[in-house]
Amino acid sequence: MSLDLVSANPFDQFDLDESETPFLPSTPDYALEDDVFSEIEDHSSLGHAAVFDAEESRAKALTSLIEIQEAAVTHGIDPLLILAGAGTGKTKSLTSRIGFLVGSQRVQPHQVLAVTFTRKASQEMKHRLAAMMGPVAKAMDVGTFHAISARLLRDNADRAGLEPNFSVLDADDQKNVVKDCYASLSYGEHIIPPDSTDSRRQVDYAFILDCIEAKKTGRGFPPNFNRGTFLTPHGIEQMYHRYERSKERMNAVDYNDILIKCRDLLRDDEAVRRYYQTLWRAVLVDEYQDTNDIQQEWLDLITDHGQGCYFTCVGDDDQSVYSFRGANIDNILSFADRYPGARIIRLEQNFRSTRAILDAANHVIAGNESRHGKALFTKGTQGSPVLVHEFSEDRGEVSWIVDDIERKLKGGMRPSQIAIISRASMELNGFQPALTMRRVPFTVTAGRKYNQTAEIKTLSAYLRLMLNRSDNAAFEYAIDAKPRGFGKESLAKLSDTARITELPMIDILADQIRNGAIRKAAVEKVKAFIEFIDEIGDDYRLGVPLDEVIRKVIAECGIKEHVQELREKAENQSDRKKADQFRKQASAIEERVEQYLFHAKEQTNIQDFVDSMSLLETDSSVDDAVWLGTIHAAKGLEFDYVYLVGWEEGIFPVVRPDTDLEEERRLAYVAMTRAKLSLLISYAKSRINRTNDGSERRPNVYINDIIEANLCTFKQFH
DNA sequence: TTCTATGAAATTTTT
DNA sequence: TTTCATAGAA
Incomplete structure (x- = not known):
């Protein structure tokens, strides 16, 4: 039919x-x-x-x-x-x-x-x-x-009150806009000058952005909002307005705006x-x-x-x-x-884990109040018991686990069946050199990896600017892509002018060139830059295929020179290891650019393409490798053998004034249910690189819970 | 003023 | 490992 x-x-x-x-x-x-x-x-x-x-x-x-x-x-x-x-x-x-x-x-x-x-x-x-x-x-x-x-x-x-060619700002763009807005505030009314005790501390733009987002989504400011911002309450308020105004001027939206504006439109x-x-x-x-x-x-x-x-x-x-x-x-x-x-x-019937693992996970999550209430069960086997290992220090944790992984690999297990999972990415740092040393292949999926690489950001910035001349964030990124004699100082001035005149930065700059208001050293290159943007814009409107346009951008924006430079460095480098590293970097860039071009060919809608590129994760993962990542990154994945590391009070659950302990417990549950066959939880009584009073660290509540309920095997290593 | 090189600091979680 | 700030050369 x-x-x-x-x-x-x-x-x-x-x-x-x-x-x-x-x-x-x-x-x-x-x-x-x-x-x-x-x-x-x-x-x-x-x-x-x-x-x-x-x-x-x-x-x-x-x-x-x-x-x-x-x-x-x-x-x-x-x-x-x-x-x-x-x-x-x-x-x-x-x-x-x-x-x-x-x-x-x-x-x-x-x-x-x-x-x-x-x-x-x-x-x-x-x-x-x-x-x-x-x-x-x-x-x-x-x-x-x-x-x-x-x-x-x-x-x-x-x-929806937008131009159809609006840009989407990624996290970096947002931060840059915040930076610009911050620079435009004056001391006194908005900003408390840092005193001698914290003069060395820098402004935390990400935190300011958090405050702005919090206000926007109606959550109210985080409690101690002038820590690391030096802003008065009035200053935060100002930042919010300037940030919103900047985006409006740029015909741009951030992630939150996408949802908010869409909601408003539908409503x-x-x-x-x-x-x-x-x-x-x-x-x-x-x-x-x-x-x-x-x-x-x-x-x-x-x-x-x-x-x-x-x-x-x-x-x-x-x-x-x-x-x-x-x-x-x-x-x-x-x-x-x-x-x-x-x-x-x-x-509630689980098809992933052994009964031992499910029993422990069920027990941990049962400690929460606000839930619908479920208990996973399996028709599978009991499996080997959940292991809890205590180490005297984090180095011991690392070396024991890496040893254990090596044993498993020798026993015929594939690296990709194994995962090391932690609450925060910091706890994974120790594992990377150790795994490298033993030549165990691994991939890290944590924090910054999601950020786009510099080359791709450069390419995207050019395209965004081509599509939307008002996109000042793209302009700032693109003009900074290679030396043009137009640096931070000039950019700050231009940004100020743009705020006052509410005109696109690129247009102001073009105007200034015509009026001869630009430094001699910069004129030629800056002029060429603007002309180039106009040129690809014309090309595109005349129907030149997107990948052709991108090829042109690649030739102009300095990526080729950068790759060339890396290759030369590799040649002139006597240290074989370093030379290899340079060569590797160069090919990695070329590879990513190729991939970008490939995606460009696939796409029929250029806006979709540019939007999605700002979110595309860098997928350079090795095929068969041990997986390292945070619990958040591990959500939705599964592995035969799972190591959950750093389960100490103070590290997990994290200590913050607004920590939601039920959510931390849910994280523990998510972490435990990643394991199919074997689950090992570990903690270290001392952890260098962590400021504390020197007292011994204790296992977290979740460990205590499953020990008390006799749902694991406990061992100490010293 | 711009750019590069060098060293220091910093790290929850992310669409 | 990566980002950031500063100093010094062009």
């Missing part, structure tokens, strides 16, 4: 009168523009050729599900919350539900919206959907909250809201426990408070670990209150 895309929509009655929706010609057709989808349409209009076999898809969606999963997958139209514990087939249930809804023709493929939090998760879901249903999966809207919202804003930019513009409510007949949310208040509102608007469509959320309140980013666990805890008639289905 082939899917008829023209009729058989049970929601035809909801369709909007076209006259009400003047924006319809531009917005509604993204799904239909898709190659695959139009192909399907062609076939179905011919009457026969079943490109998409609904019956088969439905059958596929229902295979190899256990009873409770099937209940979730086949649930009707009432709002549904699938409480899926770790390792209980969460993503499988979600994709199967999509397959079921489409396969049973309750909704059509292009009426499906599936939102995730991370790029990786949306990638994964796309793959699974494609595997289950074939090319028709491409017709579905699958993406992160941010990606979907950004597209929605671009498609309705005029209605305030009835036609837009109704359009998307009508378009998306099935709305599915992954990792629902991580939604913040804005995302929750967004979902209510999109789904008409869960009543207008197949609204399905999958999540685990016990794995809510992003409150520092605004995630509100109450969203998942009060699902039933928010959506009357909602059904909650618990998935």
